[in-house]
Amino acid sequence: MEKRTVIVVGGGASGMMASGQAAGTGAETLLLEKMHRPGRKLGITGKGRCNLTNVASLPEFISHFGSNGIFLRQAFHRFSNEDLVTFFEELGVPIVVERGGRVFPASGQARDVVDALTGWMRRQGVKVRQEVTVDGLLIEGRKVCGVRDVMGKRYLAGAVIIATGGVSYPATGSTGDGYRLAQSAGHSIVPVRPALIPLETEGDVAPRLQGLSMRNVNVSILIDGRKKDEAFGEMLFTHFGLSGPVILSLSGRVTDALNLGGRVTVSIDLKPALDEHKLDERLLRDLDAHGKRMFQTLLEGLLPGKLIPVCMELTEIPPDRRGHQITARERGRLRAWLKDFRLEVSGTRPLSEAIITAGGIHTEEIDPRTMASRLVDGLYFAGEMMDIDADTGGYNLQAAFSTGWLAGRSAVRQ
Numbered sequence: 001m002e003k004r005t006v007i008v009v010g011g012g013a014s015g016m017m018a019s020g021q022a023a024g025t026g027a028e029t030l031l032l033e034k035m036h037r038p039g040r041k042l043g044i045t046g047k048g049r050c051n052l053t054n055v056a057s058l059p060e061f062i063s064h065f066g067s068n069g070i071f072l073r074q075a076f077h078r079f080s081n082e083d084l085v086t087f088f089e090e091l092g093v094p095i096v097v098e099r100g101g102r103v104f105p106a107s108g109q110a111r112d113v114v115d116a117l118t119g120w121m122r123r124q125g126v127k128v129r130q131e132v133t134v135d136g137l138l139i140e141g142r143k144v145c146g147v148r149d150v151m152g153k154r155y156l157a158g159a160v161i162i163a164t165g166g167v168s169y170p171a172t173g174s175t176g177d178g179y180r181l182a183q184s185a186g187h188s189i190v191p192v193r194p195a196l197i198p199l200e201t202e203g204d205v206a207p208r209l210q211g212l213s214m215r216n217v218n219v220s221i222l223i224d225g226r227k228k229d230e231a232f233g234e235m236l237f238t239h240f241g242l243s244g245p246v247i248l249s250l251s252g253r254v255t256d257a258l259n260l261g262g263r264v265t266v267s268i269d270l271k272p273a274l275d276e277h278k279l280d281e282r283l284l285r286d287l288d289a290h291g292k293r294m295f296q297t298l299l300e301g302l303l304p305g306k307l308i309p310v311c312m313e314l315t316e317i318p319p320d321r322r323g324h325q326i327t328a329r330e331r332g333r334l335r336a337w338l339k340d341f342r343l344e345v346s347g348t349r350p351l352s353e354a355i356i357t358a359g360g361i362h363t364e365e366i367d368p369r370t371m372a373s374r375l376v377d378g379l380y381f382a383g384e385m386m387d388i389d390a391d392t393g394g395y396n397l398q399a400a401f402s403t404g405w406l407a408g409r410s411a412v413r414q
Contacts, residue, residue, distance in 0.1 A: 003028050006411045007147055007157040009134045010178065011038025013397060014383030014404035015163035016117045021408030022161070023124040030155065031126055032147070034133040034177070038121075039114035041165065041174060045355075045397065050110030052088065053081040053401075054394040055101040061398070064390040071363040072388060072399055075371070079405040081398055091116040100233075102394050137181055143377040144185070159411035161371075163382040163404060166357025167192060178385040179360065185376045188362045190387040193259065194354035196396075197251045198243035199266065202344040205310055209237035212306045218272035219246045222265040223257045231391075232272065242266060242343065249391035252358060255348055264345040270303070270338050280335050287331070291324030298323055302338070311337065356396050360387040370410035371403055382407040 006022040008015050011033035023029040031038065045051065054061065058076055062069035085095050085103060093116045094106035105112050121128070138146040138154060146156040164178030179189050213236050220230040229250055236244035247266075257264050271279055290298055296319035299308045312319050315333045317326065326334075351357070365374050366381055373379035382404040390396050 004159065004412055005030070005157040006159045006161065006408075007032060007155055008161045008163060008408075009147060009181070010162065010164035010383075011035070011128070012163060012165050012174075012383060013039075013042050013117075013400040014165075014407075015161070016042075016121055017401050017404030018161045018163055018380075018382050018408035018411070019126045019128075020117070020121045020124045021405050022159075022412050023121070023126045025409050025412040027159075027412040029124075029126045030157070031121070031128045032132045032134055032149070032155070033128065033130050036130055038118060038128065038130075042117075043110050043114045045110055046104065048110050049104050049108045050113045051102050051104055051392075051394040051397060052095070052113065053084050053103045053398040055081060055097055055103060056393075056395075061395060064393065064395045065388055065399070066390075068363055068388050069390075071366075071368050071386075072402065074368045075399070075402040075406045079402045081394075084398060084401055088113070088116065091120055100393055134177065134181065137185055137376075137379070139185060139376060142375070144379045157378075159378045159380060161380040161382055161407045161411055162385065163407070164385055166354075166360065166384045167351060168194065168354040168357050174357075174384075178381075182361050182381070182385070185373065185379060187365050187373065187375060190359040190362055192351075192357055192359040193255050194348055194351045195252045195255070195358035195389045196248040196355035196392060197255065197348045197351075197353065198238065199241045199247055199251060199254060199345050200347045200349065201241035201266070202346045205343060206237050206241045207239050208310060209306050210239045212237045212304060213244065214268070214270070214304075216272065217246070218269040219250060220267040220269070221250050221253055221257075222267055223253075223262045225263070225265075227267075228257070229253045235268070240349065241345070245392050248355065251348065252389065252391070254345060255358070258345070258347065266343045266345060268341040268343075270307075270341055276335065276339060279338060280331070283331055283335060287323040287326055291322060293323050295319055295321045295323070295326065314341075355392075356384055356389050358387075358389045360385050363387050371407035372410060378411075380407040380411050 004027045006027040006029045008019045008031045019031040096106045133150045134147045135150040136148040144160045162178045165174035167176040215234045218232045231246045233246040235246045371380050383400040
């Protein structure tokens with residue numbers, strides 16, 4: 001029997017996994033990558049450290065994808081987080097588990113992951129064509145039979161896997177090509193928007209705090225004055241606003257609210273371990289014990305240095321006010337600010353700066369058991385270009401690897 005030919009469009013995490021699995025399952029496999037080498041975006045993920053996955057249980061894993069998480073159940077069941085860890089360890093990439101169950105290469109270098117995948121593909125027999133931009137699908141009736149590049153060259157195949165990613169970090173090759181290819185095959189696209197994206201804020205408070213990283217804070221999102229979501233962990237002040245893991249995790253809700261014209265406020269609880277009553281007791285103890293100290297000096301035991309001028313300004317307590325001179329009303333303002341430090345959101349960073357893209361090919365048009373198109377025979381999808389996205393912690397990269405694994409094997413066996 002003649003070997004089946006599989007073409008994979010896109011050499012990111014999902015595309016490389018799909019290519020290697022297709023070749024390893026017996027297909028003549030061709031990977032077409034528009035950049036000069038595969039894995040460009042993978043090489044910068046996790047600030048260059050590559051958060052491969054998370055050790056969370058399957059139900060918890062799925063919950064991080066919201067309402068579309070159920071679509072990924074089959075992919076995660078067939079190729080789980082444990083399978084992924086074993087896969088990389090067998091490729092010679094030792095793994096470590098860090099805070100929050102996040103899994104990284106022990107070297108802390110994403111490049112090691114890219115190199116391991118590239119070598120594995122080569123050993124599996126994948127043929128890679130670099131600097132090839134696919135411009136169209138070749139479809140006869142309801143069956144795909146190959147692709148066409150921008151120069152008009154045709155590549156014929158029995159199955160095509162599109163794994164071109166979203167539209168974030170376009171310099172790495174993610175420019176939305178896959179959406180256009182999918183639409184040409186009749187697929188509908190859920191509006192694309194940024195996910196895991198830093199937030200821009202009004203005023204000069206965030207720029208004044210630029211570079212300040214806050215650990216163990218609780219951040220709430222208020223939409224039109226009503227609390228809609230919250231998260232605990234680490235955040236970062238930047239020259240434009242707010243970033244860091246907690247902010248990125250909440251940014252999807254913010255993006256949707258802004259698109260609907262909502263007013264979004266970020267509320268930061270700087271002392272989440274203390275409720276209002278216990279925090280008030282601590283402030284009273286500090287003021288009694290150090291009554292002769294000036295307010296500015298007293299704050300050194302409560303806040304990082306950069307936050308002290310902002311605190312004094314927003315609470316309107318004079319910096320030279322002695323501890324024993326601070327009134328109950330002033331103490332109440334300080335307590336309220338420590339539990340509810342607010343910044344108004346003016347927008348998000350550009351879509352091109354999003355860590356991942358939300359929206360994409362409607363999952364109802366994809367068979368979750370195989371990642372096959374329900375509209376065109378022989379057409380498969382993998383990775384971020386589908387309407388699946390989660391918060392931070394390694395979940396999105398696992399989805400890319402799992403859907404790539406499933407698409408690669410299914411393209412040969414179906």
